[in-house]
Amino acid sequence: MSITAIVFDLDGVIIDSEEVWEEVRRGYVAEHGREFLPDTQDRMMGMSTAEWSAHLADEVGVPLPATRVAADVLERMAARYAESLPLIPGAVETVRALGKHYRLALASSSSRLLIDKVLETAGLTGEFEVTLSTEEVPRGKPAPDVYLTAVTRLGLTREVCAAIEDSSNGLRSAAAAGLTVIAVPHGVYPPAPDALARATLVVTSVTEVTPEVVAAL
Structure with a gap:
């Protein structure tokens, strides 16, 4: 057919945008005293917002609710896109x-x-x-x-x-x-x-x- x-x-x-996503999320995680797990970047590529924010909160250990993690990261991504798409x-x-x-x-x-x-x-x-x-x-x-x-x-x-x-x-x-x-x-x-x-x-x-x-x- x-x-x-x-x-x-x-x-x-x-x-x-993959490098922008990684830079923003790594920076956010570091600000909260945490580091990506060895497979974090690969796993998050393709995850939905709810899934990757839960990963950062529950598995990477960012000490905030996943909904707050998602809102913070998306706000930063939107700001980056506003600067340069x-x-x-x-x-x-x-x-x-x-x-x-x-x-x-x-x-x-x-x-x-x-x-x-x-x-x-x-x-x-x-x-x-x-x-x-x-x-x-x-x-x-x-x-x-x-x-x-x-x-x-x-x-x-x-x-x-x-x-x-x-x-x-x-x-x-x-x-x-x-x-x-x-x-x-x-x-x-x-x-x-x-x-x-x-x-x-x-x-x-x-x-x-x-x-x-x-x-x-």
């Missing part, structure tokens, strides 16, 4: 080019607040029929919930949908949902081999994902 819709991830695909070169143009041929949705682990801020600042709000945060589904990535919900809201089946992802948990989520997976591995935070193996197509830049490339999947 031919692809008729594409579901984008946000962080690592449209904005190069780290758009990936060519990502905005790629979204618009694909939108001329395919229906588009967004499935992100970012909060609704940050999703809306990024899309508004980048001028992409009108490009997506559906936008979802993992805050709005029962489980974050690597669970398939956010992708399954995006497909349902588009009124389509997973067989005609592709996903563009960068992280291990994102790739696992899209694959578990049954979408055709396009991987754009992040240079600083490359996905695990088992996650990357679930991709039908691996590219080095999101700009390589053209309408012609998607049509050939």
